[in-house]
Amino acid sequence: MKRQLIKHVLQRDDIGSTVEVAGWIRTRRDSKGGFSFLEMNDGSSFDGLQVIADGSLPNYQSEIQQLHIGAAASVVGELVESPGAGQRIELRATEIVVHGWADPESYPLQKKRISFERLRELAHLRPRTNTFGAVARIRNALAASTHRFFQDRDFLYLHTPIITGSDAEGAGDMFRVTTFDPASPPRTEDHQVDYSQDFFGRPTFLTVSGQLEAETYASALSNVYTFGPTFRSENSNTRRHLAEFWMIEPEMAFADNHDNADLAEEYLRYLFRGLLDDHSRDLDFFNQWVDEGLIDRLTSVADREFERITYGEAIDVLQKAETQFDFPVQWGSDLQSEHERYLTEAAFGRPVIVTDYPFDIKAFYMRRNDDHTTVAALDVLVPGVGEIIGGSQREERLEVLADSLERKGLDAADYWWYADLRRFGSVPHAGFGLGFERLVQFSTGMQNIRDVIAFPRTPHNAEF
RNA sequence: UCCGGGGUAGCUCAAUUGGCAGAGCACCGGACUGUUAAUCCGUAGGUUGUGGGUUCGAGUCCCACCCCCGGAGCCA
Structure with missing residues (x-):
């Protein structure tokens, strides 16, 4: 089965179809009824897809209940109308495969708001927000x-x-481009840096x-x-x-x-x-x-x-x-x-x-x-x-x-x-x-x- | 580079005239029959940016440095 981008799945209305999506978990909410809600986002749209993970899934206790924000997973499931408010459709999972875990103790992104200043230090993870x-x-x-x-x-x-x-x-002001060793560039007789020996044979800069x-x-x-x-x-x-x-x-x-x-x-x-x-x-x-x-x-x-x-x-x-x-x-x-x-x-x-x-x-x-x-x-x-x-x-x-x-x-x-x-x-x-x-x-x-x-x-x- | 503000728990922030470093959130454990950025209870969590100095005692005062934010200059 070919994985679909969530932006496309969200626009579908063929209730009952089987689809596969993949992405990163934004949050897991456990229901009292013995199943879990997973909010999944793959970056294709602002909105994510709500996945219903029933307690009867074989890896429900061993894996799904350990899922946290940041983990990567793919889901095969049935497209159903959502009885809850906030989303038109949701995906009732028949299979969930966890691709990459994210340890909540050490994963820097949290469900709550994080300052832009902090996220600048996490530039490799901030596109997930x-x-x-x-x-x-x-x-x-x-x-x-x-x-x-x-x-x-x-x-x-x-x-x-x-x-x-x-x-x-x-x-x-310009950045200089050179292949010289900054500690010991070639020098002319009057001790100026000799750019005629540099890569381009002359001083060069970034535009x-x-x-x-x-x-x-x-x-x-x-x-x-x-x-x-x-x-x-x-x-x-x-x-x-x-x-x-x-x-x-x-x-x-x-x-x-x-x-x-x-x-x-x-x-x-x-x-x-x-x-x-x-x-x-x-x-x-x-x-x-x-x-x-x-x-x-x-x-x-x-x-x-x-x-x-x-x-x-x-x-x-x-x-x-x-x-x-x-x-x-x-x-x-x-x-x-x-x-x-x-x-x-x-x-x-x-x-x-x-x-x-x-x-x-x-x-x-x-x-x-x-x-x-x-x-x-x-x-x-x-x-x-x-x-x-x-x-x-x-x-x-x-x-x-x-x-x-x-x-x-x-x-x-x-x-x-x-x-x-x-x-x-x-x-x-x-x-x-x-x-x-x-x-x-x-x-x-x-x-x-x-x-x-x-x-x-x-x-x-x-x-x- | 200049002016101003700031750096305390994983995150966001408190801490009175210098006197035992706290809270919320997150996480973890428990509770709650579909939830939707913060439902309830509990546990745990720290070399207060770095290096010196003053003091019986420094998050707090002094000096130096590093970094961040805002404004200015330079510009796009």
């Missing part, structure tokens, strides 16, 4: 929807390199962004997107930062920053509509136990247009605000977290796309506006999470790019191939980067980013 099972399914759904969204619009999925030779991508590479393929295949891991070695200790995270970076040729904003908004609203339509059971759980306003917020984001303002307009709004900010609001300085939060939570109560930031506070590759002081940048701010997308139209004019590199203190020689895109068949193009974990945070209401990725990498944390 309600919350982390639901996070994993939502994360998967968002990944699948992402590919569907871009594939349906003829974006080409591009794999950009994880290891990069560029130490000047300008998006943050902080696939954008520059993505631009090269957009400059040939029109619309592309990346979806891969990204690494930042900043000593960030917040609930919004990881050292290793996943980023989605679409890049469009023959597109300006308005097209960019349109794409960002359409993409996000598509994702949330999909979750609301197809993953309501998991969302209901988060709405009840994690974040009461979650479903209302996702619905409103999916249904309403985003607010779009320029940086200059944002400064005006903030300067007229009643709120007392810790940091002063003035044109030319970057928006602080408290400012972003005010805009998206208090002022507008929905996602806000802020565009056209001052040149001086943004990256070299962003396209200079005609006012010569701002660039065609774009940040998408969402309530609770803050910046979820950052992007821009790219500078496609060679002379302006060269000027920007110089003004940012960067060496144009390091960007020779990037500049070549502007020498040969240059086109207006634009794109953005979306932090996938921040998207999962927003979609689940989970407060800490370490709880929306399977094995979080943060300073002092790489146990698993």
